[in-house]
Structure formats: structure tokens, C-alpha cells
Amino acid sequence: MAHPPRIQAVAFDAFGTLFDVYSVGLLAEQLYPGKGAALAELWRNKQIEYSFIRSLSGRYKPFWEITQDGLRFAAARLGLELDAHRCTQLMNQYACLSPFPENLGALRSLKAAGVPTAILSNGTPDMLAVAVKSAGMGGLFDHVLSVDAVHQYKTAPAAYGLGPAAFGCPAERILFVTSNCWDAAGASWYGYTTFWINRAGQPREELDFTPSATGQTMDEVVDFITRSRHK
Amino acid sequence: MAHPPRIQAVAFDAFGTLFDVYSVGLLAEQLYPGKGAALAELWRNKQIEYSFIRSLSGRYKPFWEITQDGLRFAAARLGLELDAHRCTQLMNQYACLSPFPENLGALRSLKAAGVPTAILSNGTPDMLAVAVKSAGMGGLFDHVLSVDAVHQYKTAPAAYGLGPAAFGCPAERILFVTSNCWDAAGASWYGYTTFWINRAGQPREELDFTPSATGQTMDEVVDFITRSRHK
Known part of the structure; x- marks a missing residue:
């Protein structure tokens, strides 16, 4: 996207994105x-x-x-x-999955910069609580959102709707970050600004969409947000 | 299922079930x-x-x-x-896929027995018309139903709803025949009596359902229907 909207908050997918399976x-x-x-x-x-x-x-x-x-x-x-x-x-x-190596530092940078953050995951609240604690990420998220609240998995719109509801801002002002390309497609269709972390250099899914940005690590997500907020 | 309902009609999945991919x-x-x-x-x-x-x-x-x-x-x-x-x-x-070897004979048996038949497929009407003709199955189906009519793919209930609407009878009186176990799950959940043709001896998908019947070839489908109609 040439001119992404100013990002007000960030929502992360959990499994495969924050936590290394x-x-x-x-x-x-x-x-x-x-x-x-x-x-x-x-x-x-x-x-x-x-x-x-x-x-x-x-x-x-x-x-x-x-x-x-x-x-x-x-x-x-x-x-x-x-x-x-x-x-x-x-x-x-x-x-009890490990976080990817750079993730903790990236999340702390966002916290220090005052960027509101959330997890938006298919995982149950219990799974997410254990995973966050196990990965040493306690206190780094403003919201831990589980699709269990709506009983519909991504890519159902009701699942993605949890993000704007929690942050109280439009989806396009939220950066949805995921390593799962299909998840980036669903979030883009819903209206999020999207960042696909393509760690393994995979081809993009043939789903007629383009993520707002693509990178290989979480550090690039921090750069993207920093640039967006200082425009 | 110990006592399946009397079968009034049969709906077949197409790709992988009628046509050999x-x-x-x-x-x-x-x-x-x-x-x-x-x-x-x-x-x-x-x-x-x-x-x-x-x-x-x-x-x-x-x-x-x-x-x-x-x-x-x-x-x-x-x-x-x-x-x-x-x-x-x-x-x-x-x-232009080939039919599985026993399928033509099985469909002709059903036709001779006066059993109403349909295809109920994700394929477009054009794809299904070409596949039916290519496989020599012209004239063997009373209905060729494509989910294109509802713009939703299986396992969405709207897709499975095409069968009862076409036959004018409840789903449980229709035998839904498929080689795709997930399709058998969706059809069973919808209310069909279901037959899973498990040609390759695969384990059943872990989807908390049991097909009404399972077999390895289309000939067993004909036997199941014949028994059901002569109870």
C-alpha cells in the first residue's frame, strides 16, 4: 500500500506469529x-x-x-x-511454545512507544493466557482477544470484528500482524491494514489480495509502525 | 446408523467421488x-x-x-x-476427468431402479456439464446442482440446502454420497443420510460425526440404497 493510514493500534495473531510452533x-x-x-x-x-x-x-x-x-x-x-x-x-x-527470538524485544519497543497492542487469536482464553505467560510476554498486551467470544474462527468477519471493538477505532487504523498468509487475506478483506511476516519466504496465497506490508521478522513490523506514526 | 430412513433420492459429490482426479x-x-x-x-x-x-x-x-x-x-x-x-x-x-471404473454401471443401476439422482458439487455449472459429458454420464442425473447458485461452498448449510430443495424431500431421506470425509461431515451435520466412499482406506476425520454408512466403491452405495428401499 503506497499510503497506509496512520496506525493507532496493533493486533497480533498468536500461533506461528508470536509463538514459534x-x-x-x-x-x-x-x-x-x-x-x-x-x-x-x-x-x-x-x-x-x-x-x-x-x-x-x-x-x-x-x-x-x-x-x-x-x-x-x-x-x-x-x-x-x-x-x-x-x-x-x-x-x-x-x-508452552517459545516466542520467536526477536519478538519480546519488538513488543517491548511498542510498549515503550505507547502503541496499544492486542492478541487476536483462534486460541481459547486459557491457551492464550498460558502461552503469553510461558513466553514471558505478561503485561505486554492491552487486550488478549479470543474468537471464543464469538464462537467463529478466522476468517469469519465476526472474529476479526473483535479488534475494532476492543480498540474503539476503525479496522484500517489497526495493523493486523500475522505469519499466516490466509489470515492476512481475511484481515485485509475485513478492512485492517495488514502486515504479513513471511519468515520462510513462501509464495503469497492466490487469494486476490495484497498485504499492506510484508517482511521477514517482527522488527520490520516495529519499523513499519514507527514510520506510520511519524508521518 | 442401525436404522437409516428409507432413501428416496441420492445426491453425489462430483470431484473425487464420481470423477477420478x-x-x-x-x-x-x-x-x-x-x-x-x-x-x-x-x-x-x-x-x-x-x-x-x-x-x-x-x-x-x-x-x-x-x-x-x-x-x-x-x-x-x-x-x-x-x-x-x-x-x-x-x-x-x-x-475432462475419467469416472471411477464402477461408477457408470452403478449409476445405470440406480437409473434402472427409478432412484432419483443428483450431483451436488462445488464445481461451476459449466465444469459439471463438461465433466458429465466427458465421463459418459449424460442423462444419468435428474439434477446437476452447483453451489454457484448460492455462492457459498460446502460445508456451508446453504450449499447442502440445494439437495432437499431440488428433490422436494427432507435431507434425511436423501443419501449424500462422497469420497471426501469432510464433505460427509458437513452433509451429516446438515441432516442428510450419508455414505462415505473411503477408496483409499483413510482414517475418518476427527469431526465428531459418523457417516450413516461407509464402503470402498460405488457398488456398495447401490447395495445400501437397494436394501433401504426394500425394507
Whole structure:
């Protein structure tokens, strides 16, 4: 976007954006040597697919539960035995993810600059509370918004509507930050100014949209906001 | 289901159920040796993912176009050069899929038995007309129903509503037949009696549902209907 609107607040996606889901793959590889990457990828894909299908059909179920459903399917599909102990280990790992290395510093910079911040996530309030604490991000967000409040997952408009409602400003004045390109599409369609953190250099999803900005790390998000606020 | 209702009509999913999408993989392998299976799988996954995302966000775009969008993303993601000629070749292959070997005989059996039949598909009316003709299935369906009429993809209830509206009977009296387990979930939630053709012996999706019946070929669908109608 050549002239993005002045940004008044920032809303972050959580899983994959603030919290690095890669550590799940490491544990999966320990539990299932040679299959960890495949399990982690299919698990993630199924978790997201189930969120779409359930929202489309009006069959909401909390994200913690569909995360476990996705794990169960992925293990079965790959022929991996998922006993109760391994299931608990993997789910616990998902509950306590590490932040990406630069994220804490970036969030502290925004806090110091007085930029209002939020998490806007598919995760349940409990999942988000544990993840924020586990990542050392306590006190860095003004709002922790879960789609559980509306029982609809992203990319449903009701889910994205939580941001403007919490900040009390139009979506275009909020920078929605996500590493998930489909999430950037949904947020752009809703009306947010969007930043896609494309850490892995992926092609853009073919969804007829362009994020307002793209970068590779959270530090570039801070730069974007700083520039926007000093225009 | 121990006592399914008496079946009055049958609605078939099209792609993957009536029409074998495997031939696309064969062409893909010719064009991109060693990468054909990966391209076909990611293409299919993206096509479906885009249908979910667009329906959730109220951003309908015809299935032919999102099929091409999915192909473009899949090729880019896998680092495969998709020039206009190869794109056309692959899309043309998708337009003229072969039926699974037993399907024509099964459909003729249903026709001979006087069972009303429909296609209920995400495909556009044009795609379905070409596919039906190409597969030699002309005259075998009473209704060819495209979600294009409601601009919402499965698993949106509006999409499944086309079946009862066309047949003039409740969903539970219609057997919805699909090879896509997520489609069987959506149809079951909507109220159809459902038959999941599980050709590849896949695990069931973890979506808290049980199809009314499961089998490996279309012939088992005919048996199920015959038994239902002679109770």
C-alpha cells in the first residue's frame, strides 16, 4: 500500500506469529524419528482445516479441542501410534511454545512507544493466557482477544470484528500482524491494514489480495509502525 | 446408523467421488517428473482450502477460478515453473476427468431402479456439464446442482440446502454420497443420510460425526440404497 493510514493500534495473531510452533516438531521427531516434520505439518494443517469447516457449518468447538482432534487425525493418517502419554506430551508442548527470538524485544519497543497492542487469536482464553505467560510476554498486551467470544474462527468477519471493538477505532487504523498468509487475506478483506511476516519466504496465497506490508521478522513490523506514526 | 430412513433420492459429490482426479496426477508427473504426486496433492488441498476461506469471508469466486488459483500456488510453492501452456494442459485435464471404473454401471443401476439422482458439487455449472459429458454420464442425473447458485461452498448449510430443495424431500431421506470425509461431515451435520466412499482406506476425520454408512466403491452405495428401499 503506497499510503497506509496512520496506525493507532496493533493486533497480533498468536500461533506461528508470536509463538514459534517449531518446538512441537522437535518433540514430534523425538517421539517418532523420521516422521516428526510430517506429523507437525499435517497436525497444523488439520487444526486449521477443522477450524474452517466447523465455522462454515456453525459447529464451533474450542481450539484446544480441535488442536487435539488434528493431532489424532494426523497420527492416524501417518500410521503413528498416539497413546495417551504421547498425546499429552505433544499437547503440553503446544501449550508452552517459545516466542520467536526477536519478538519480546519488538513488543517491548511498542510498549515503550505507547502503541496499544492486542492478541487476536483462534486460541481459547486459557491457551492464550498460558502461552503469553510461558513466553514471558505478561503485561505486554492491552487486550488478549479470543474468537471464543464469538464462537467463529478466522476468517469469519465476526472474529476479526473483535479488534475494532476492543480498540474503539476503525479496522484500517489497526495493523493486523500475522505469519499466516490466509489470515492476512481475511484481515485485509475485513478492512485492517495488514502486515504479513513471511519468515520462510513462501509464495503469497492466490487469494486476490495484497498485504499492506510484508517482511521477514517482527522488527520490520516495529519499523513499519514507527514510520506510520511519524508521518 | 442401525436404522437409516428409507432413501428416496441420492445426491453425489462430483470431484473425487464420481470423477477420478488421479489422471491429473499422471499428467503432472509427465510435466514435472518426480513432482507430480506432490503437485496434485497440494493443488487439491489449496483448491479446497480456498473454497473454505472464501466462503467464511463471503468472498465467493467460481470453482474453476479457485481451481486455477490453487494450481498456481501449488506450483509456486514447489518451485515448479507453470507457464501458460502447462497451466492450460493441467486445467484441461481437470475439466475432462475419467469416472471411477464402477461408477457408470452403478449409476445405470440406480437409473434402472427409478432412484432419483443428483450431483451436488462445488464445481461451476459449466465444469459439471463438461465433466458429465466427458465421463459418459449424460442423462444419468435428474439434477446437476452447483453451489454457484448460492455462492457459498460446502460445508456451508446453504450449499447442502440445494439437495432437499431440488428433490422436494427432507435431507434425511436423501443419501449424500462422497469420497471426501469432510464433505460427509458437513452433509451429516446438515441432516442428510450419508455414505462415505473411503477408496483409499483413510482414517475418518476427527469431526465428531459418523457417516450413516461407509464402503470402498460405488457398488456398495447401490447395495445400501437397494436394501433401504426394500425394507
